[in-house]
Amino acid sequence: MILTPDDKVILSEGTILSESMIEGLHFWEINTVFIKEPLSDESEMDFSIPETAVQMKFFTEYEDTVNILKDSFAKIRFFKEVPLTATQNLARNCIEPLINTTGVINHINMVRRQDDYTFHHSVNVAIICGVLGKWLGYSGIELKDLILAGLLHDVGKTQIPLEILNKPGKLSPEEMEIMRLHTTRGYRLLRNKPEIPDGVIHGILQHHERFDGSGYPLGVSGDQIHPYAKIIAIADMYDAMTSDRVYHRKNSPFAVVEMIVEEMFNKLDPQIGTVFLNNVRDYLLGNIVELSDGRQAEVIYLGQFMAARPVVVTEDKEYIDLERNKTLSIVQVVKA
Ligand SMILES: [Fe+2]
Numbered sequence: 001m002i003l004t005p006d007d008k009v010i011l012s013e014g015t016i017l018s019e020s021m022i023e024g025l026h027f028w029e030i031n032t033v034f035i036k037e038p039l040s041d042e043s044e045m046d047f048s049i050p051e052t053a054v055q056m057k058f059f060t061e062y063e064d065t066v067n068i069l070k071d072s073f074a075k076i077r078f079f080k081e082v083p084l085t086a087t088q089n090l091a092r093n094c095i096e097p098l099i100n101t102t103g104v105i106n107h108i109n110m111v112r113r114q115d116d117y118t119f120h121h122s123v124n125v126a127i128i129c130g131v132l133g134k135w136l137g138y139s140g141i142e143l144k145d146l147i148l149a150g151l152l153h154d155v156g157k158t159q160i161p162l163e164i165l166n167k168p169g170k171l172s173p174e175e176m177e178i179m180r181l182h183t184t185r186g187y188r189l190l191r192n193k194p195e196i197p198d199g200v201i202h203g204i205l206q207h208h209e210r211f212d213g214s215g216y217p218l219g220v221s222g223d224q225i226h227p228y229a230k231i232i233a234i235a236d237m238y239d240a241m242t243s244d245r246v247y248h249r250k251n252s253p254f255a256v257v258e259m260i261v262e263e264m265f266n267k268l269d270p271q272i273g274t275v276f277l278n279n280v281r282d283y284l285l286g287n288i289v290e291l292s293d294g295r296q297a298e299v300i301y302l303g304q305f306m307a308a309r310p311v312v313v314t315e316d317k318e319y320i321d322l323e324r325n326k327t328l329s330i331v332q333v334v335k336a
Pocket residue numbers: 153154182207208
């Protein structure tokens with residue numbers, strides 16, 4: 001890991017150095033670094049690298065998982081019964097391996113999803129819960145339960161009419177009220193199952209509660225909210241905002257990180273939020289992004305909290321500090 005004199009991360013451990021990054025190190029007057037592998041001949045920055053084998057394997061297994069969940073949710077809608085063992089197996093055998101894939105957060109950002117929002121979202125939230133849980137030190141059965149809670153957090157949506165759930169436009173206030181019932185409907189689906197851990201049920205019931213008491217269904221706050229629900233809240237927000245549907249345009253993870261920073265000290269648990277942001281920042285380094293002027297650039301430095309406006313280097317080797325150059329912004333991630 002390479003830090004600035006004021007302890008900001010320039011490059012995290014494991015980063016593959018490109019020519020532009022090396023130039024960036026000179027920019028910071030860093031002339032010596034320890035490297036694990038010699039630089040290959042292909043160290044030149046490449047803006048059109050195809051998906052890696054790891055990423056392609058991830059996409060395939062991810063799609064399979066989404067399809068199994070889709071099937072399972074259809075059955076829950078019809079029978080009003082959660083197939084617990086099957087869902088637990090899905091969490092353990094399908095989601096857990098995805099969580100352990102190198103670069104998992106970047107792969108999620110690159111998944112192209114047009115339909116089946118709820119199922120993609122549920123799988124993504126389960127993955128992000130698992131990754132964040134690991135960053136927070138969860139392991140064993142606790143981590144498995146957290147992943148299960150993430151996977152089932154919106155299971156109550158199976159009890160919401162499809163015309164509201166799949167409505168393309170904005171929901172009316174009445175429809176929004178019905179949509180909000182998914183928290184208590186999910187709770188009702190599972191509350192009589194003694195084999196379901198308490199944390200999973202709380203995660204489902206409370207994932208829209210907010211740290212300052214502004215959430216729903218009960219408006220509880222602070223320590224009254226189960227840690228699983230606080231973790232799901234962050235995973236839910238991150239995934240919803242980086243996807244196309246809910247916010248009607250896809251926000252880049254850089255903008256989303258910035259929004260989470262804004263929410264962190266009132267609506268989210270600041271401790272969990274800080275762990276999330278500190279770790280997610282490392283994933284964003286090295287991303288190839290499209291700038292608002294159409295050029296592509298590589299992210300080479302992220303400030304402590306100003307992740308939305310990092311330092312980037314363009315294809316023609318121009319270094320731009322987006323924090324200083326406010327006329328430009330990141331439109332989307334081209335390659336993560
Ligand atoms: Fe939800």
